[in-house]
Structure formats: structure tokens, C-alpha cells
Amino acid sequence: MANKIIFNIIQVLVVMAFAPLIKGLINRLKENIQSKKGQSIFQPYLDIWKLFHKNEVISEHSTWIFRITPYIVFITPIFVALLIPVLTGYPLFFAFMGDMLGGGFILALGGFFASLAAVDTGNPYGPMGASRTRMVGFLAEPVFMIVFFTVSFIAGSTIPYIVHKHWVTPLANFFEPSHVLLMLAFLMLIIAETGRIPVDNPSGHFELAMIDESKGLEYSGKAAALMKWGGCMKFFVLLCIFLNVLVTPWGLAQGETLWEVLLAIPFILIKIFAFVIILVVIESSLAKLRLFRITEFLGAAFVTSITAMVTRLLEM
Amino acid sequence: MQDYNVVFSVLTKINALAGGLFILTAFGIIAMRQVLASLNMFIFQSILLAASAFVLGYQHSSIHLFVVVGITIVIKTILIPYLLRRIISKEVYARREISQVLNIPTSLLIAVALVIFAYFISSPLSNVTNDIFVKLNLPIGLAGLFLGGYVVIVRREAVPQVIGILSMENGAFFTGISIAPDLPLIAELTAAFDVLIIALVMGILTRRIHERVGTTEVGKLTSLREE
Numbered sequence: 001m002a003n004k005i006i007f008n009i010i011q012v013l014v015v016m017a018f019a020p021l022i023k024g025l026i027n028r029l030k031e032n033i034q035s036k037k038g039q040s041i042f043q044p045y046l047d048i049w050k051l052f053h054k055n056e057v058i059s060e061h062s063t064w065i066f067r068i069t070p071y072i073v074f075i076t077p078i079f080v081a082l083l084i085p086v087l088t089g090y091p092l093f094f095a096f097m098g099d100m101l102g103g104g105f106i107l108a109l110g111g112f113f114a115s116l117a118a119v120d121t122g123n124p125y126g127p128m129g130a131s132r133t134r135m136v137g138f139l140a141e142p143v144f145m146i147v148f149f150t151v152s153f154i155a156g157s158t159i160p161y162i163v164h165k166h167w168v169t170p171l172a173n174f175f176e177p178s179h180v181l182l183m184l185a186f187l188m189l190i191i192a193e194t195g196r197i198p199v200d201n202p203s204g205h206f207e208l209a210m211i212d213e214s215k216g217l218e219y220s221g222k223a224a225a226l227m228k229w230g231g232c233m234k235f236f237v238l239l240c241i242f243l244n245v246l247v248t249p250w251g252l253a254q255g256e257t258l259w260e261v262l263l264a265i266p267f268i269l270i271k272i273f274a275f276v277i278i279l280v281v282i283e284s285s286l287a288k289l290r291l292f293r294i295t296e297f298l299g300a301a302f303v304t305s306i307t308a309m310v311t312r313l314l315e316m
Numbered sequence: 317m318q319d320y321n322v323v324f325s326v327l328t329k330i331n332a333l334a335g336g337l338f339i340l341t342a343f344g345i346i347a348m349r350q351v352l353a354s355l356n357m358f359i360f361q362s363i364l365l366a367a368s369a370f371v372l373g374y375q376h377s378s379i380h381l382f383v384v385v386g387i388t389i390v391i392k393t394i395l396i397p398y399l400l401r402r403i404i405s406k407e408v409y410a411r412r413e414i415s416q417v418l419n420i421p422t423s424l425l426i427a428v429a430l431v432i433f434a435y436f437i438s439s440p441l442s443n444v445t446n447d448i449f450v451k452l453n454l455p456i457g458l459a460g461l462f463l464g465g466y467v468v469i470v471r472r473e474a475v476p477q478v479i480g481i482l483s484m485e486n487g488a489f490f491t492g493i494s495i496a497p498d499l500p501l502i503a504e505l506t507a508a509f510d511v512l513i514i515a516l517v518m519g520i521l522t523r524r525i526h527e528r529v530g531t532t533e534v535g536k537l538t539s540l541r542e543e
Binding site: 173175177178295311 | 335337343347424
């Protein structure tokens with residue numbers, strides 16, 4: 001029992017420690033593809049460190065929502081990290097506190113408060129970005145629902161620890177059409193939810209075109225560091241769900257000893273690195289969609305998830 | 317025996333995967349904005365048809381289905397795209413937006429409804445048989461048929477309509493290879509050449525329309541008057 005609590009805490013620490021590294025890696029690889037030299041992959045750590053030592057300015061027109069939001073954005077991915085398999089293949093202490101839907105709700109709570117805080121200050125760019133995020137969000141919501149329904153129907157559960165075992169026992173399950181289509185739909189969801197390129201440009205500095213970034217424009221100092229770190233962790237957690245539960249459920253620790261769990265850390269990092277390379281290729285080869293084309297992108301994701309459901313539900 | 321079962325289950329899954337992606341490409345033909353992307357989707361769909369025919373041919377050890385694989389790959393993924401690109405001027409393919417009667421998200425929702433309808437009407441048929449390949453291929457092929465017909469209805473341009481007809485034919489083949497794996501070779505050859513001639517004739521017709529009228533938007537042809 002004590003073991004499992006310790007492993008759970010190790011999972012959280014891994015998420016906290018390596019999340020900025022993944023972001024730095026993406027930035028570096030993207031610049032390399034554009035044949036630039038690129039920043040160091042440790043740059044996000046330095047940014048966060050620098051921001052923690054800066055003074056904080058808070059608008060006097062803002063309310064408590066603006067002040068509390070960075071903490072919520074920072075803490076919600078940590079809660080999700082308690083629920084999902086990051087390092088171990090067997091359920092840990094908090095695993096049955098919530099399922100994948102619960103994790104989705106917790107992440108949505110962070111997004112909800114970030115939108116509220118963006119509206120709170122009265123900065124004209126904040127509400128614009130917030131309303132756009134909501135638009136992407138409500139288009140992504142039905143896809144999320146269908147994906148979870150299909151997963152729960154196929155695997156008989158929505159607890160991620162049970163789901164990820166289903167795909168590989170036996171291995172033929174991995175090639176089920178619904179599984180492959182689910183992976184596709186979830187990939188499109190991750191791109192939409194984390195503001196990657198066909199939907200949003202994460203490295204753009206033009207406020208009028210921003211979707212995700214403009215919500216954090218008003219923050220400075222410690223609050224900005226927390227928002228930034230929280231955003232990295234949300235990305236890391238979503239990747240963990242995608243890779244460990246849906247795509248590659250291999251390489252997780254099966255034994256209960258400490259060194260086996262620690263050995264799982266390089267495995268998850270290698271998996272994420274491999275996926276990041278694919279993501280960077282997608283990002284570099286596509287152009288950003290116009291705002292009203294996002295409907296079509298998420299419509300395609302919706303149709304993919306529906307096809308996954310239909311081929312599974314109605315064939316029997 | 318154990319070994320045979322493993323091979324069988326893997327074959328079933330590969331066939332099912334080809335089927336799932338087959339529907340997805342049919343959606344792709346509806347949703348793509350560029351004519352060229354639609355054509356590429358059609359090529360991909362034909363490759364999936366060939367994959368399914370290959371799996372079924374291996375399962376039934378039927379030489380006819382391997383011939384179908386060969387015909388499909390040669391005619392549908394090489395000859396027809398080549399003909400369509402060669403006959404019709406580049407201008408048609410270079411245009412980015414192709415006009416549709418409905419906008420694309422609405423189209424996709426209707427397409428989803430059509431797929432569910434296809435599954436619904438094929439369920440009494442597939443309850444009759446115990447063959448797992450028929451159970452899988454029948455509704456998917458039927459859905460491909462419906463979606464191809466829907467493309468013909470909803471697109472206003474000539475070339476995507478041709479692609480729609482060809483993908484209807486793909487859907488019919490997808491069902492056919494599972495229901496009648498021992499169809500005489502002559503019937504399959506006839507069907508395949510039929511498709512080739514259809515593509516050729518329609519391509520030339522489209523080219524003439526494009527030369528005369530300056531557009532391939534056949535949706536507007538009803539308003540033409542003799543002067």
C-alpha cells in the first residue's frame with residue numbers, strides 16, 4: 001500500500017519534471033526543420049525559473065478569479081496524473097478515484113477557469129481568445145464523448161488501467177478497425193485541444209490570430225510561470241493518455257519494485273519523443289486553418305469516431 | 317488447429333481494418349475540397365478494396381479474387397487516375413474550392429446517417445449467413461455504394477461526380493467479393509473494363525463541356541438555353 005502511494009507521487013513528479021522538456025524539444029525540432037539552429041531544449045525551464053523571480057502585476061479591475069486561476073491551471077493536470085498510467089501497468093493508489101471521463105472533466109475545469117480569467121481583466125484580446133477556445137471546445141466535446149463511449153464499450157471499462165490491457169490481449173485486438181479509427185480521432189482531438197498547427201499556431205505572436213495563447217497574456221511573474229508550467233503538464237498528461245492507454249501500451253512497469261518503476265521513466269520519454277517527431281512533421285507540413293474551417297477539421301474527427309463506433313456496434 | 321485459428325483471427329481483423337478505412341476514405345471523398353485530393357482518396361479506397369480482396373482470396377483460396385486484386389490495382393489505382401488527369405485540363409484540378417449543394421459539415425452528418433442506414437438495412441441479410449467476412453463486407457460495401465451516390469448528388473462539378481460513380485462501383489465490388497467469391501472471371505473482367513470505359517467516356521465528355529462552356533460545373537447546365 002505504501003509502495004503504491006510512493007509510486008503515485010513519483011508519477012506526479014515525473015510529469016512535473018519532464019513536461020517543460022517536451023515543450024522545449026518540440027520548439028527545437030520545429031526550428032530545426034525550418035533550418036534554423038533553434039533554442040536549447042531546456043529553454044522552457046529557464047523561462048519558468050526567470051518568471052518565478054519577477055515581480056507580479058495584477059490589474060486593479062480584476063477579481064479573485066484572476067488570482068486563483070494560475071493555481072487551478074497548475075493543479076488540475078497533477079490530479080489527472082494521479083489517475084492515469086504514466087509509469088506502471090497496474091492500478092496505483094488513486095487509480096479508481098476517477099476514470100478517463102473524470103480526467104477529461106478535471107482538465108476541462110482548468111480550461112474553464114482560464115477562459116473566465118481571460119474575460120475577467122477586460123483586456124480586449126483575452127475574451128476573443130477565450131470565446132474562440134470555447135468554440136473549439138464545444139466542437140471537440142461530442143468527439144470526446146463518442147471516443148469514450150466506444151472505448152468503454154469495447155474494453156468494458158473506462159478506467160485507463162483496464163482499457164490499455166485490452167488492446168494487446170490478444171495482439172489481434174490492436175488491429176481492430178475501431179481501435180485504429182479511435183487513435184486517429186484522438187490524435188485530431190489532441191491537436192485541437194492543445195492548440196497545435198492545423199487549428200492554432202502555438203508560436204504565433206499576433207494577438208488577433210491567437211486562440212489559445214491570448215488567454216495568458218495578462219499574467220506576469222509567478223502567475224505566468226504557473227500558467228506556462230500548467231500548460232506544459234496538460235500537454236504531457238494528454239500525451240500519456242494517448243500513448244500509454246491507446247497507442248503503445250508497452251514498456252510500462254509490471255513489477256512492484258522501485259527500480260522497475262524508475263526504469264519505466266526512459267521508456268515513456270522515448271515514446272513521447274517518437275510521437276513528438278511525428279507531431280512536428282504534421283505541424284511543419286500543414287498550414288493553419290482559417291477559423292471557420294476548424295468546424296470541418298473537428299467534423300472529420302467526429303465522423304472518424306462515429307465510424308469507429310459504428311463498425312464496432314453494428315457489425316455483430 | 318490452434319495455428320489456423322490465430323491466422324484466421326488476424327485475417328478477420330485485417331479485413332475489418334480495411335473495411336473501416338474504406339468507409340473513412342468514402343467520407344474523405346465527400347469532405348475534400350480539392351478535386352485532386354478527392355481523386356487521391358479514391359486511389360486509396362481502391363487499394364483498400366484490393367487488400368480486402370487479397371485477404372478473402374487467401375481465406376477462400378480462390379484464384380478469382382487474386383485476379384480481382386490485380387485488376388483493381390492496375391485499372392483503378394493506375395489507369396483511371398492517369399486517364400482522368402490526362403484528359404481533363406489542369407485548370408480543373410488547380411482550383412481549390414469545389415462547389416457543393418450543402419456545406420461540408422452538414423454533408424458529413426448526412427453521410428454518417430447514410431452509413432447507419434446501410435448497417436440497418438443489411439442486418440436482416442447478414443443474419444442469414446454465418447460467414448464473418450460477409451457480415452463485415454456487406455454493410456460496408458453498401459455504405460460505400462450509398463456514399464458514392466451521395467457524392468454524385470451533392471457535388472456540382474463533373475470530375476467529382478465521376479469519382480462518386482467510381483466509388484459506388486468500389487462499394488459494389490467490396491460487397492461482391494465477399495458474397496460471390498467464385499464469380500466467373502469473365503464477369504469480373506467485364507465489370508472492370510466497363511468502369512474503365514465509363515471513366516474514359518465521362519472524361520472526354522467533361523473535356524468537351526469544359527471546352528465549350530468554360531466550366532465543369534454541371535450543376536449550372538440546367539440554366540443553359542439555345543439561342
